[in-house]
Amino acid sequence: MKVWKYGDNVNTDMLFPGKYTYTCAKPDEIRPHLLEDLDPNFASGVHSGDLLVVGSNFGCGSSREQPVVGLKAVGIEAIVGKSFARIFFRAAINQGLLLVECPEAVDAYKEGDDLELDAKAGTIKVGGSTFTFPGLPLEILGIRDAGGLLEYTRKKLEKR
Amino acid sequence: MGMTFVEKVLARKAGLDKVVPGQIVTVRPDHLLMHDNASAIVGKIEKDLERWGLIDKELPIIVLDHVIPASDEKTAAGHKKVREFVRKYGVRHFYDIGYGVCHQVVVEKGLARPGDLVLGSDSHTCSYGAVNAFATGIDRTEASALLLTGETWLRVPATMKMDLKGKLPVGVFSKDLILSIIGDVTADGASYRCVEFHGDIEGLTVGDRFTIANMGVEMDSKGAVFPFDEVTMEYLDGAGVKDTNPIWADDDASYWSEKEYVMDDMVPVVSTPHKVDNVRPVEELKGLKFDQCFLGTCTNGRYEDLRIAAEILEGEKVSPSTRLIIAPTSVSELSKALADGTIVALVEAGGVLLPPGCGPCLGAHQGVMAPGERTISSSNRNFKGRMGCKDSEIYLASPATVAVTALFGELADPREVL
Numbered sequence: 001m002k003v004w005k006y007g008d009n010v011n012t013d014m015l016f017p018g019k020y021t022y023t024c025a026k027p028d029e030i031r032p033h034l035l036e037d038l039d040p041n042f043a044s045g046v047h048s049g050d051l052l053v054v055g056s057n058f059g060c061g062s063s064r065e066q067p068v069v070g071l072k073a074v075g076i077e078a079i080v081g082k083s084f085a086r087i088f089f090r091a092a093i094n095q096g097l098l099l100v101e102c103p104e105a106v107d108a109y110k111e112g113d114d115l116e117l118d119a120k121a122g123t124i125k126v127g128g129s130t131f132t133f134p135g136l137p138l139e140i141l142g143i144r145d146a147g148g149l150l151e152y153t154r155k156k157l158e159k160r
Numbered sequence: 161m162g163m164t165f166v167e168k169v170l171a172r173k174a175g176l177d178k179v180v181p182g183q184i185v186t187v188r189p190d191h192l193l194m195h196d197n198a199s200a201i202v203g204k205i206e207k208d209l210e211r212w213g214l215i216d217k218e219l220p221i222i223v224l225d226h227v228i229p230a231s232d233e234k235t236a237a238g239h240k241k242v243r244e245f246v247r248k249y250g251v252r253h254f255y256d257i258g259y260g261v262c263h264q265v266v267v268e269k270g271l272a273r274p275g276d277l278v279l280g281s282d283s284h285t286c287s288y289g290a291v292n293a294f295a296t297g298i299d300r301t302e303a304s305a306l307l308l309t310g311e312t313w314l315r316v317p318a319t320m321k322m323d324l325k326g327k328l329p330v331g332v333f334s335k336d337l338i339l340s341i342i343g344d345v346t347a348d349g350a351s352y353r354c355v356e357f358h359g360d361i362e363g364l365t366v367g368d369r370f371t372i373a374n375m376g377v378e379m380d381s382k383g384a385v386f387p388f389d390e391v392t393m394e395y396l397d398g399a400g401v402k403d404t405n406p407i408w409a410d411d412d413a414s415y416w417s418e419k420e421y422v423m424d425d426m427v428p429v430v431s432t433p434h435k436v437d438n439v440r441p442v443e444e445l446k447g448l449k450f451d452q453c454f455l456g457t458c459t460n461g462r463y464e465d466l467r468i469a470a471e472i473l474e475g476e477k478v479s480p481s482t483r484l485i486i487a488p489t490s491v492s493e494l495s496k497a498l499a500d501g502t503i504v505a506l507v508e509a510g511g512v513l514l515p516p517g518c519g520p521c522l523g524a525h526q527g528v529m530a531p532g533e534r535t536i537s538s539s540n541r542n543f544k545g546r547m548g549c550k551d552s553e554i555y556l557a558s559p560a561t562v563a564v565t566a567l568f569g570e571l572a573d574p575r576e577v578l
Contacts, residue, residue: 009347009435013543017550018522022227023234025200025300037545057348060380061543062522063283065299085380086352087283091299139184139313150204153305157212 001049001077003115004042008055008082014038015059015067024066027073034070048075051117053109055081059088065095072097078117080124082106093140094149100124102133162410164319165385166354169294169407173277181318181416188311191253191271192219193280195262196226197300199238201281202245204304214249215310221253221271222246223262228517231525260490260516263287263374263458267366268492270399274388274406279306284458284540289373289385290366291392292406294354296382317354317382318416319409320345324359326424331575333468334368335460335538335558338375339429341421343439350381353416356409357386360423366395367462374459375540378436428573430536431556434544442561442573449481450555452535453566455506456487456514457521460538460559463496465489469563470497470505472577478510479569485527486511487519511566523548536565 012018014037016030024030035042052071058081059067068091071079078098092099098119108126109115116125124131136144146152163171167179174185194201198220202209214220222242230236239257246254259265263284266272272288278295279285281303288295298312306312328337342349355376361369369386376384386392388406396404428442455461455469466488478484486506488494494516497503507513514520520527521539528548529535535547535554542554557565560574567577 011543013523013541013545017545017548019524019528019548021522022196022238022524023232025203037550057351057380060347061283061541063281063285063297063299065301068299083348083351085348086382087297087299087377090302094299094301094305137184137315149301149305150208153308154208157208157308 001051002047003051003053004039004046005053005109005111006038006055009057009060010038010054012059012061012064012067016064016070018062021064021066027069030066030070031074034067034074046074046076049077050075051077051115052079053106054079055106056083058084060085063087065091068092068095068097078119080105093136093144096144096148100133102131105131161414162412164354164409164413164415165356165407166294166317166319166383169275169277170314170316172275172407179316181316183316184313185316186311186313187277189279189306190276191221191278192303192306193221193262193266193278193282193285194303195223195282196235196238196242197281198222198245199241201300201303201307202241204301205308208308209249212308214307217250217252219310220251220307221266222251223255223259223265224257225261225517226522227524228257228515257517258491260488260493261458261518264462264490264493267291267370268399268490270396270401273396273401274392274404279312283377284374286376286381286384287370287374287458289376289383290369291396292386292388294383294385297377317352319354319356320350321356321358321415321418323418323420324357324361325420325422326360327363328423328426331560331578332426332428333558333560334364334371336426336429337421337423338372339431339439339556340426342375342379342437343429345379347378347435347437348380350376350379353381355381355384357384361386362389362391364391365464366391367464371459378540428558428561428575430561430571431542433542433553433555436542436556442571445571446573448571449534449569450536450565450571451482451533452527452529453482453484453562454520454527454535454537454539455484455559455562456489456519457539458489459540461487461489462493463502465538465559466497466502466506468560470502472560472563472574473509473511473567474505476509476567478566481569482566484511484566485514485520487514488516491516520547522546536562536571538562
């Protein structure tokens, strides 16, 4: 498991350039351009189970969901951040991608540290310290647990 | 304790007497905005649509604006798919290429009314706060689900009150005001919050308010909104909106923060690369060379923006050391500028006229920069790579600052020519 660390205010153009937004929508089209203008080594080096540790306002900018779709598709387990931009936060819920808002854990993390995440317990271990993070409100948890909004919506429609 | 604007809108839409910040409510938006991305949104749920149908033909608004006319086979196929969806499901509010940028079209057509709740698969959906609507951006997947169910959840945001005092000086515009506010608040200073503008707003046109509300998302606000007044009423009357149900905050509403901005103290500013909140006075950077000047977008390509640029450029020539690109926000704004010679003045000065649409703003086509180049733009984002090349620079400014920079080929202060 590798941890990819990035700073504050990483925007959607850095995560997935606008020039691809109307030609790439499927995970395999998105993947080669993932984080292209932020870290050219990411797309070729990322593996399933990797984590992102990021600063504040991660994902600011456009209502572009391709970064979330792409990160989920390559198997990113979670993004641990100081804070997330609003639309990105919502997009992550809708794709079933775990976002962990925990500034203390981000500050504590140093390259090479072990990072252990327990989503159910809401805890994250960084080096020798353990931090807690707030879970999603119950009303919304169902969306993420269903694997994303469309799966959740289909289940709801089936029940009608 | 009273309620803020957004608390009242969400309470009304959720059928509740009162809501408080942090509360999750289920709401049915009045409209759902999509643009070229409707092809991807519909593409996710083709089988679901066959089975369950479109929930409401009145719900979606689709405006093709991002890459128009289509630039290649892929974007053309996307547009085709949108048109097929519109025909098959009888979508009532469809605007093909030839109308303009979606946000302007929504307001012009009277589809965002005071007190409405509009969700849009575009971050600048917050623009409709200009006409007293609560509007915010969502992702494509959520738009897909909304087409099937018509409802979603929202967390009630706390509200930041911004009191605008006095009057903007000559040569200083609403763009300078909102860039200055964002510089002060920072790029995430309004995260998960709604922003209400109060104070001496009667001198701000709907266009000015549009510019300000549009950039609300650049401080990550969930919505940025103005009260309904005579200025709004007159504008909406022109747009054919008769029944309005405006909402405004109670006097005893509770705010997350309150701050005053004195408009008389504002100066022309630019947002420097690569963040919108890197704001500096024009005066400090005078003389900076620009390869390209771009006038347009949902932020600043309306008639009044084109007019002020024409006042600066009429009878003059764009400096040979730069180039000027103009993309009017909408066809109706372009028509006004055609009727009174504004466009002739800009084109004769050397401006290159593009069709009304998003144009170069998102870097997909038209006016893409080369590595090492620098653009001054009346748009809303200067992120690295935004205009198609990560090794170029974007500065944001008012239309007047863009025009005067086009005239001299280097950053200049519009107060010196106006």
